[in-house]
Amino acid sequence: MEIFVQQLVNxxxxxxxxxxxxxxxxxxFGLTGIINFAHGEFLMLGGVFTWLLVSNGVNFFLALIxxxxxxxxxxxxxxxxxxxxxxxxxxxxxxxxxxxSVFIRLWNSYQKSIPSPVEGVWQIGGVRIIAMxxxxxxxxxxxxxxxxxxxxxxRYGLALRASVADLETARLMGIxxxxxxxxxxxxxxxxxxxxxxxxxxxxxxxxxxGQDVVVGGFAVALIGGLGNVAGxxxxxxxxxxxxxxxxxxxxxxxxxxYSFALMILILLVRPQGLLGGTEGPASV
Amino acid sequence: xxxxAALEIAGxxxxxxxxxxxAGVDITVPLDQILGIVGPNGSGKTTLFNxxxxxxxxxxxxxxxQGEDITGRPSYEIARKGLVRTFQQAMSFKGLSVQENxxxxxxxxxxxxxxxxAQWASPQAILGFVGLAGxxxxxxxxxxxGNLRRLGLAVALAADPMLLxxxxxxxxxxxxxxxxxxxLIRRLPGMGIGVCLIDHDMTLMHALCSRLVVLDFGSKIAxxxxxxxxxxxxxxxxxxxxxx
Amino acid sequence: xxxxxxxxxxxxxxxxxxxxxxxxxxxxxxxNLPPPSRGRAGVGAADARGSRETxxxxxxxxLVLVGVPWxxxxxxxxSVAISTGTVAITLYGLALLFGQAGIMSVGHAALMxxxxxxxxxxxxxxxxxxxxALPFSMxxxxxxxxxxxxxxxRVSGHHFVIxxxxxxxxxxxxxxxxxxxxxxxxxxxxxPVGTVLGxxxxxxxxxxxLVIAALLASMLATYLIxxxxxxxxxRSIRENEPLARAVGINTGLHKVGAFMMSGAxxxxxxxxxxxxxxxxxxxxxxxxxxxxxxxxxMLGGARTLYGPLGGAIIVNFLPEILNIDPVDSxxxxxxxxxxxxxxxxxxMVDGLIxxxxxxxxxxx
Numbered sequence: 001m002e003i004f005v006q007q008l009v010n011x012x013x014x015x016x017x018x019x020x021x022x023x024x025x026x027x028x029f030g031l032t033g034i035i036n037f038a039h040g041e042f043l044m045l046g047g048v049f050t051w052l053l054v055s056n057g058v059n060f061f062l063a064l065i066x067x068x069x070x071x072x073x074x075x076x077x078x079x080x081x082x083x084x085x086x087x088x089x090x091x092x093x094x095x096x097x098x099x100x101s102v103f104i105r106l107w108n109s110y111q112k113s114i115p116s117p118v119e120g121v122w123q124i125g126g127v128r129i130i131a132m133x134x135x136x137x138x139x140x141x142x143x144x145x146x147x148x149x150x151x152x153x154x155r156y157g158l159a160l161r162a163s164v165a166d167l168e169t170a171r172l173m174g175i176x177x178x179x180x181x182x183x184x185x186x187x188x189x190x191x192x193x194x195x196x197x198x199x200x201x202x203x204x205x206x207x208x209x210g211q212d213v214v215v216g217g218f219a220v221a222l223i224g225g226l227g228n229v230a231g232x233x234x235x236x237x238x239x240x241x242x243x244x245x246x247x248x249x250x251x252x253x254x255x256x257x258y259s260f261a262l263m264i265l266i267l268l269v270r271p272q273g274l275l276g277g278t279e280g281p282a283s284v
Numbered sequence: 285x286x287x288x289a290a291l292e293i294a295g296x297x298x299x300x301x302x303x304x305x306x307a308g309v310d311i312t313v314p315l316d317q318i319l320g321i322v323g324p325n326g327s328g329k330t331t332l333f334n335x336x337x338x339x340x341x342x343x344x345x346x347x348x349x350q351g352e353d354i355t356g357r358p359s360y361e362i363a364r365k366g367l368v369r370t371f372q373q374a375m376s377f378k379g380l381s382v383q384e385n386x387x388x389x390x391x392x393x394x395x396x397x398x399x400x401x402a403q404w405a406s407p408q409a410i411l412g413f414v415g416l417a418g419x420x421x422x423x424x425x426x427x428x429x430g431n432l433r434r435l436g437l438a439v440a441l442a443a444d445p446m447l448l449x450x451x452x453x454x455x456x457x458x459x460x461x462x463x464x465x466x467x468l469i470r471r472l473p474g475m476g477i478g479v480c481l482i483d484h485d486m487t488l489m490h491a492l493c494s495r496l497v498v499l500d501f502g503s504k505i506a507x508x509x510x511x512x513x514x515x516x517x518x519x520x521x522x523x524x525x526x527x528x
Numbered sequence: 529x530x531x532x533x534x535x536x537x538x539x540x541x542x543x544x545x546x547x548x549x550x551x552x553x554x555x556x557x558x559x560n561l562p563p564p565s566r567g568r569a570g571v572g573a574a575d576a577r578g579s580r581e582t583x584x585x586x587x588x589x590x591l592v593l594v595g596v597p598w599x600x601x602x603x604x605x606x607s608v609a610i611s612t613g614t615v616a617i618t619l620y621g622l623a624l625l626f627g628q629a630g631i632m633s634v635g636h637a638a639l640m641x642x643x644x645x646x647x648x649x650x651x652x653x654x655x656x657x658x659x660x661a662l663p664f665s666m667x668x669x670x671x672x673x674x675x676x677x678x679x680x681x682r683v684s685g686h687h688f689v690i691x692x693x694x695x696x697x698x699x700x701x702x703x704x705x706x707x708x709x710x711x712x713x714x715x716x717x718x719x720p721v722g723t724v725l726g727x728x729x730x731x732x733x734x735x736x737x738l739v740i741a742a743l744l745a746s747m748l749a750t751y752l753i754x755x756x757x758x759x760x761x762x763r764s765i766r767e768n769e770p771l772a773r774a775v776g777i778n779t780g781l782h783k784v785g786a787f788m789m790s791g792a793x794x795x796x797x798x799x800x801x802x803x804x805x806x807x808x809x810x811x812x813x814x815x816x817x818x819x820x821x822x823x824x825x826m827l828g829g830a831r832t833l834y835g836p837l838g839g840a841i842i843v844n845f846l847p848e849i850l851n852i853d854p855v856d857s858x859x860x861x862x863x864x865x866x867x868x869x870x871x872x873x874x875x876m877v878d879g880l881i882x883x884x885x886x887x888x889x890x891x892x
Contacts, residue, residue: 099866100866101862102862103858103863215690215815264680264694358778376767376771377763439771
């Protein structure tokens with residue numbers, strides 16, 4: 001039992017990363033229907049920017065903030081320069097994202113890592129908690145809380161939810177949907193940047209890390225329900241646990257297979273996701 | 285109204301979650317006269333068409349077409365049996381040419397039984413009938429709205445219907461276009477194609493339909509010869525306001 | 529505004545009308561430029577010229593493709609050409625699926641893998657050679673497509689894309705962990721081709737010609753399907769699925785059928801590629817190769833006759849032959865793809881043809 005709890009705790013940090021990516025994807029995909037496979041690269045950029053800054057002597061937490069801002073700007077730039085022309089045909093947006101993800105991996109393939117910014121291990125009732133991982137979970141929780149608060153309390157959040165639910169009607173009611181598209185790209189990529197910064201604090205990453213996580217991110221978004229932030233949180237946590245547990249109990253080759261199989265099953269049986277989301281904007 | 289070749293709707297009920305769109309509707313649609321269906325927005329008219337043609341499965345009730353129970357069958361199967369509908373929003377195969385639009389429906393039309401003579405010999409002839417001759421190569425998405433409506437009718441006709449369910453065919457058309465459309469529709473029963481028509485334009489309904497059915501909140505509240513129904517107090521109260 | 533809706537001449541599009549300005553929301557349409565003129569509304573000398581052009585172009589292409597070995601291009605050239613040819617066959621299958629039916633799949637590498645592994649296993653266990661295994665490869669790939677498609681095509685296109693990608697990755701995992709049956713992570717060896725129809729295929733030139741024959745057959749099949757009523761049916765599903773159902777088309781069945789058909793193409797490509805490579809392993813057929821396949825088709829153009837071939841040449845052939853550094857080629861490729869999607873929605877081949885026409889008009 002203790003081992004099980006230990007595994008759960010260990011998986012929490014992975015779950016956190018999934019949640020961060022998943023929220024971004026669920027908002028972007030839910031609102032625009034664009035399958036942005038380059039979203040994983042936002043994560044990678046967050047990690048690489050952090051690495052660049054920390055390697056040059058910048059304090060980790062400052063680097064983290066800088067990474068969030070920088071990656072958010074990249075997301076904004078890509079939306080303005082490229083993605084906004086594909087809103088009518090999201091499939092083109094998908095293909096473009098493939099091109100972009102190939103393009104963005106400009107760095108060499110070597111692993112990059114930084115020394116752990118927070119040292120220490122705590123022991124609580126026989127369970128070892130690595131301090132840095134706790135920081136990751138805490139920061140993620142803060143980001144999630146912020147997202148929740150914005151989405152459920154502010155009028156922007158309300159407008160966003162309305163647009164995700166029914167794009168046409170939202171437009172007709174005067175919601176400037178285009179601006180929200182820009183907004184979710186900015187916010188989603190910023191979250192991914194945060195994820196990348198946190199990730200590199202935990203373990204080394206390569207420029208190909210984006211590819212590995214992006215499908216997990218889509219699995220999270222789809223299982224939780226498109227456009228449903230709570231769903232992304234739940235699904236990300238579940239998948240993170242599944243990932244960690246499978247690895248912990250010694251079946252690492254099959255971990256990916258489980259999450260994919262689960263995702264396919266859910267997509268077929270309940271396409272709107274576990275917690276219910278939009279079916280995606282009606283294709284034009 | 286006793287011939288087998290009619291559409292019978294019995295006790296048709298459709299709920300979406302908690303919303304009752306159709307509350308048990310009984311209608312018999314003849315093939316030799318034009319039946320109109322009217323009612324305020326949200327009264328279930330389009331839902332009725334959707335359930336009858338298999339787009340939705342009914343919660344309860346039966347749909348019988350030419351003596352055959354077609355309740356719950358998929359929409360493409362029903363279309364192939366000669367029960368064809370058009371859509372409220374002008375639908376077309378947007379990126380394809382007018383000619384291709386009609387040709388596609390033509391190629392999938394129900395097998396023409398030997399005993400039934402086809403009214404039209406080719407998709408071309410149908411285009412001529414609806415007034416789109418000369419526009420064959422235009423791309424459907426570029427058509428002005430009036431022509432788009434004609435194309436919708438042409439596509440439905442190319443599917444070789446025995447009964448045509450027209451959902452607000454006049455919506456968005458000006459008076460002249462509506463009158464021209466009415467002319468086309470009026471000729472159909474004489475060509476062996478029954479028509480059942482939803483619309484809000486009372487002038488159109490008066491001109492075309494010999495009988496009307498009035499729906500409100502998913503129930504039939506009146507049925508009968510057009511003039512009678514339009515003067516029925518209940519109908520006036522629910523739907524028409526003061527004057528025609 | 530009118531444009532030719534019938535099998536177009538001259539621009540060699542696959543039968544079916546070109547997208548209108550405004551479709552694709554491309555930069556061009558946003559600047560309100562008139563659409564490039566495509567096709568003529570009437571018959572006349574222009575059409576006759578167009579039709580002659582088509583035949584001449586096709587003949588030239590066949591001659592060039594078939595004649596290459598006699599120009600002494602060298603082992604490497606032929607080798608890369610064979611590899612490119614096999615990929616192009618898959619691309620034609622995907623072009624039918626996406627260009628005609630509007631269904632995007634990023635799982636085609638997995639379908640190639642099914643074809644390849646079927647061939648390898650049949651060879652290993654039953655001693656079947658290429659020619660006898662070919663129908664099995666195509667069949668198994670089509671079957672795999674049916675198994676995925678039957679449940680998956682009922683959900684929206686976006687979900688389907690993700691499912692195909694997930695399937696690819698899943699297949700790679702299954703193959704890696706399949707023990708001795710699938711050769712595990714190291715994969716399987718494939719015997720040399722030997723003799724096919726009495727011709728010694730171990731000679732590279734002959735194998736090249738075999739692949740070219742298969743490629744030309746794929747191109748012809750694609751053309752014929754697109755021009756047929758079946759092609760029209762697929763296009764109707766792409767353009768407006770509810771309307772297609774309303775006129776009697778069993779869209780669910782046709783979507784699965786289209787997916788199976790494109791699977792058969794991929795299966796054939798898989799077996800040809802397997803016998804060329806002489807060794808196959810799971811990484812060849814995972815998610816990333818599938819993405820490259822999708823990208824290649826879009827780059828070349830999914831709705832033009834020579835688009836998939838062009839895509840294969842640009843992505844597979846040119847970088848190898850010109851010895852471009854893989855990193856540079858990837859960057860050029862990614863950037864190029866983005867540019868093509870935004871500016872040349874019909875793909876590069878169509879863009880090049882447009883350029884040729886423009887130049888021809890300047891000279892006149």
